[in-house]
Amino acid sequence: xxxxxxxxxxxxxxxxxxxxxxxxxxxxxxxxxxxxxxxxxxxxxxxxxxxxxxxxxxxxxxxxxxxxxxxxxxxxxxxxxx
Amino acid sequence: xxxxxxxxxxxxxxxxxxxxxxxxxxxxxxxxxxxxxxxxxxxxxxxxxxxxxxxxxxxxxxxxxxxxxxxxxxxxxxxxxxxxxxxxxxxxxxxxxxxxxxxxxxxxxxxxxxxxxxxxxxxxxxxxxxxxxxxxxxxxxxxxxxxxxxxxxxxxxxxxxxxxxxxxxxxxxxxxxxxxxxxxxxxxxxxxxxxxxxxxxxxxxxx
Numbered sequence: 001x002x003x004x005x006x007x008x009x010x011x012x013x014x015x016x017x018x019x020x021x022x023x024x025x026x027x028x029x030x031x032x033x034x035x036x037x038x039x040x041x042x043x044x045x046x047x048x049x050x051x052x053x054x055x056x057x058x059x060x061x062x063x064x065x066x067x068x069x070x071x072x073x074x075x076x077x078x079x080x081x082x
Numbered sequence: 083x084x085x086x087x088x089x090x091x092x093x094x095x096x097x098x099x100x101x102x103x104x105x106x107x108x109x110x111x112x113x114x115x116x117x118x119x120x121x122x123x124x125x126x127x128x129x130x131x132x133x134x135x136x137x138x139x140x141x142x143x144x145x146x147x148x149x150x151x152x153x154x155x156x157x158x159x160x161x162x163x164x165x166x167x168x169x170x171x172x173x174x175x176x177x178x179x180x181x182x183x184x185x186x187x188x189x190x191x192x193x194x195x196x197x198x199x200x201x202x203x204x205x206x207x208x209x210x211x212x213x214x215x216x217x218x219x220x221x222x223x224x225x226x227x228x229x230x231x232x233x234x235x236x237x238x239x240x241x242x243x244x245x246x247x248x249x250x251x252x253x254x255x256x257x258x259x260x261x262x263x264x265x266x267x268x269x270x271x272x273x274x275x276x277x278x279x280x281x282x283x284x285x286x287x288x289x
Contacts, residue, residue, distance in 0.1 A: 011267045015248065039274070041205050042281075046274040047242045049210045053223055054243050058125040064138070069116050072142050073109065076149045 001029040006036050010043070097161040105152050112152075116145055119162055122244055123169045129239040130173035131180075132228050140176060144169040159253055166246070166254040170236055177232055206281040213282055226276045234269035241266050 006029045012018045018026055030037055060068075097118075103111035120141055127140035147168050148155075155164055210219060227235060240251045241262070252262045 007267070007271075011263045011270075038205050039271075042278060043270050043274045045206055045209055046270060046277050049219070049277075050223060050227070050238075050273070051243055051245075052211070053216075053220060054125070054129065057220055058128045058137075060121055060124050065117075065120055068120065068138060068141050069113065072116060072145045072149075073113060075142065075146045076109075076112065079146065079150055 001025045003029075003033060003036055006030070006033070007039075010040065013040075014044070014047075095160055098157055101152065101155060101157070101161055104149075112149060115148075115161065119165055120145070122162070123165060126166060126169050126239055126244060127173045129227070129243065130170065130232055130236050131176050132224070133176075133180075136173075136176045136180075140169060140172045143172050147172070160250070163246070163250045163254050166240065166244075166250075167256070170240075170254060173236075174232060206278070208282075210277070210281060214280075222277070222280050226273060226280075229276055230269060230272055234265060234272060237262060237265045238269040238273065242270070 006026065009018055009022065009026055013026055030040065097115065100111045100115050104115065123144050124137050124141050127144075128134060128137035131137060131140070144165060148165055151168075155161065206213075210222075213219075214222065227238075230238070236255060237251060237257075240246045240254055241248065246254065248259055248262055248266075251257075251266075252259045255262065257265070
């Protein structure tokens with residue numbers, strides 16, 4: 001398996017959906033190619049750091065949630081009366 | 083990495099009953115749906131637009147639109163996926179307006195070369211959280227994701243941050259499953275590439 005062929009399977013590899021027939025080849029490539037191993041490791045770190053950081057960072061305060069929910073319900077009532 | 087797909091569920095989703103009640107005019111049921119999904123919709127809108135005020139407006143517009151179109155929701159998809167689709171469309175529309183009617187769509191800027199192999203030889207050591215403090219890392223992550231085209235940002239946000247399955251992401255974005263996979267690969271690699279500019283690497287093995 002070449003690096004380009006590996007890369008084409010990387011999303012499936014992360015998702016655990018690589019065909020069983022190809023999985024051994026994918027794993028073998030990762031064992032012998034330190035370059036692709038680095039790409040896999042750093043891509044996984046990229047996903048993880050966004051997942052951990054952004055979920056907490058983009059959290060709405062309760063006061064904002066309350067305000068938006070109240071506004072939405074008012075608009076919904078208004079739109080129904082038309 | 084552990085598998086991040088969600089298991090297929092055959093049983094009726096609890097949202098179906100809430101949607102039915104909301105359709106019949108039960109306000110508390112619709113309010114419950116807002117409580118369940120407002121945070122996720124806010125995060126998605128915030129990610130795509132990269133703007134807090136826009137995200138607040140999009141949360142309101144998304145739920146209002148959902149309420150007005152509730153009769154059209156047939157339950158073929160999950161209510162949440164349906165909601166996300168509305169939110170993504172609203173977000174892209176906002177970006178379009180902000181950029182003065184320049185076209186912003188799922189296809190913008192994503193026709194890049196597929197499958198080009200990145201040239202890196204060293205791991206990030208220590209990891210990003212160890213290299214930077216919370217505030218600084220937040221700035222880097224924001225700067226990095228802002229550089230991605232909206233089409234890539236949407237796929238990455240839904241699949242990797244909000245953890246929708248590939249199928250749900252495809253449905254929410256109106257794309258095919260292979261298109262989602264291909265864009266996800268390119269989004270992940272582009273983000274990795276941009277982030278690597280800020281990362282120290284292990285000397286050992288570096289060439």
